[in-house]
């Protein structure tokens with residue numbers, strides 16, 4: 247579902263933390279948000295899934311302002327993996343994932359066969375089939391993350407909003423997640439710190455710096471040594487990945503730019 251962010255400004259505690267951001271993710275497009283700490287990535291994503299209210303501008307899903315939708319309507323269109331992954335709820339893994347079906351259930355109606363099928367498939371996709379009865383509170387950070395991803399998948403959204411979905415994941419689970427997102431081909435807004443993962447996954451990258459969008463385009467065009475130096479303050483060479491042909495950023499880890 248085409249997602250358009252128009253002239254978005256967000257003010258928090260009296261400070262403008264996002265200023266006039268324009269960004270479009272076309273139907274089926276994976277749009278990546280990258281930028282240094284505090285540049286506004288989570289703020290932008292939170293505004294898309296209506297956790298925050300913009301002070302100006304709007305978020306349109308297929309032309310409709312998300313703020314004109316009911317919470318249930320929003321939940322049928324957008325599923326989010328937020329950065330807060332709370333750990334204290336006393337639920338099993340399956341119960342957490344099944345919460346993703348709530349937007350489709352009538353009050354007190356409970357699960358039907360379709361809900362059970364979707365929950366089982368979501369658990370399988372994140373490699374947690376067999377872990378249904380484990381306690382969510384007792385899981386590791388990476389396991390919790392996969393449970394919350396499965397909950398987002400179970401929501402069967404048209405737009406997936408993922409805030410740093412690969413942090414905490416070991417490299418195998420990172421690769422599996424990126425492959426899964428590629429295969430799903432749903433409109434996705436994703437923030438990533440790993441620029442090589444972003445370059446390999448995303449159709450377009452959007453670079454935030456101090457609350458403003460400073461570059462947008464295909465990864466190969468956006469991730470230049472000049473931009474990496476100016477925005478991230480690092481020295482890097484941009485090569486071609488010998489196995490995939492994707493852009494491969496080789497950082498100089500010895501000193502900042």
Ligand SMILES: Nc1ncnc2c1ncn2[C@@H]1O[C@H](COP(=O)(O)OP(=O)(O)OP(=O)(O)O)[C@@H](O)[C@H]1O
Nearest residue numbers: 258259263281282283284285286287288289290454
């Ligand atoms: N609830 C809040 N109240 C006040 N300021 C906030 C709040 N949430 C975020 N900010 C500020 O907004 C700015 C952008 O934060 P945000 O979390 O969007 O950045 P980010 O790019 O996601 O950072 P990171 O890479 O560290 O996750 C930061 O300066 C942050 O301190």
